[in-house]
Amino acid sequence: MDRFGDWLIMLTAAGLMVWWVIRRFDKWLHEPPGSRLRKLAQAGGVEQDENVTLLEEHGFEVLSGKHRVPLGVVVDDGPVMPTRLYFDYLACREHKYFLVKLERARQPLDWTASGLREKLLPYALLFPDCEGIVIAHTQEAQIKIVRFKVEAGEE
Structure with a gap:
């Protein structure tokens, strides 16, 4: 590196x-909320099955799966x-994103507040831009939406 051209x-x-x-840092810093979910929506394909049909009957557009x-x-x-x-x-409904979990017979949900917290709170914390978590029970053709709300605590 003795020559000027090398330097x-x-x-x-x-x-x-x-x-x-x-x-790259500036792009990451100014990334709009929900972009992580939009990337997930573009990542996976969806196979039409009874679960997707159930969600579509309840007004959801399934964006990606598994x-x-x-x-x-x-x-x-x-x-x-x-x-x-x-x-x-x-899934998406009215321009709002939802994570969907299927309720399975071998892993039933405990529908108490503490049971839902233990099972679903990690999803709500990992994806704060989601409107809620949809629990779909295909056998009963039933859909429930779980949302977490932080309340003012006792001090």
Whole structure:
């Protein structure tokens, strides 16, 4: 790197890399709410089945299906233990997004406030732009929407 041209090429490459990093950060910083959900909606296809038909009968447009959210858990600086959360569909109604979970006979939901909190709150926290979580029970042709509301606590 004794010649001036070598330094010029290195400075140009470094400048382009810095410009690219700043541009990516700015894009991430100004990303509109709900863009994560729109990316999920574009990611997966939907097979027409009885669950999709049930959701469409209740006014939902099913955007994508069968999603897996990978997570890592670390306990006391130990190794990362991988795990995942699953939800069945991403649906839209009246320009609002909903996560859809199917109620299965082998994993019934406990319909108490604490049971719903334990099972569904992670989804609401991971996707705060969702309007709610739709629980679809195909055998009973029933749909329920679960929403979490933070209330003023006792101090």
